[in-house]
Amino acid sequence: MAFLRKKREAPRVDLTSMVDVVFLLLIFFMISTTFVEAPGIDVKLPESSSQVSESEVREVKVYLSQDGEISLGKEKVSQQELERRLRAYRSEAGAMTFVLLADKNALHGQVVRLMDLAKVNGFGKLAIATEYAKNP
Template sequence: MGFRRKDSESPRVELTPMIDVVFLLLIFFMISTTFIERPGVNIDLPEGGAQQVATEKKEVEVYLTEEGDLYLQREAITLSELNEHLVGLGVETTREMTFLLMADKSARHGWVIEVMEIARRNGFVRLAIATDKTIDEKTIRQGE
């Protein structure tokens, strides 16, 4: 019996399944990624050792940049517009809310005081100043 030998083809890599997987990954990452519609406020917060306060639903977030630009809930605003907005909330409402001030550590102290004074005049009794968490040597040794 004479069997014919089949011509052996050289092995080759099939690219079709690999391309399918890459496209599926691309689609997955495009769907699961969130995009910011407007630019964020670049704030370099000072470090502090105070305990972290839980964020509340009823709070007013105010950002103060190094240049003195003021943002309310991430939208540019002036001091007078901030005052008008807080007046519009009413004193009874502001007494139950937290005024969260996120001031850049290089912002002028006078600007920070002006913003805090506007909050006080409009009835805020709870003022939180955002800071970055400090890392002390004890925390590093404990591995936290």
């Protein structure tokens, strides 16, 4: 008697599970990755053949120590004396720069008070001097 033999199918690997896992990983990485967009625009500044000489750049340097001592240039002054001297610059203060060199341990209130003095007396530009940190 002849038995019917079933034809053997070649073994095959079911890839459905692997494809599901790959898609889940892809979705996970797409969602968890943050895209940081660096804001900024490309600006090309115009060139000039003339340069500003040192005599044209006018600035008033005011120093504030950790102890609250105020110096105008190299001369120590009181706050009232500083106010009086800054009033003398009022006519040309709009074109001058008020440079504030405050100690890093100076009180915040004193720094703000000096910045306010510059504004009240009409200084057009305010610069706060810092020191370049080589290793942040």
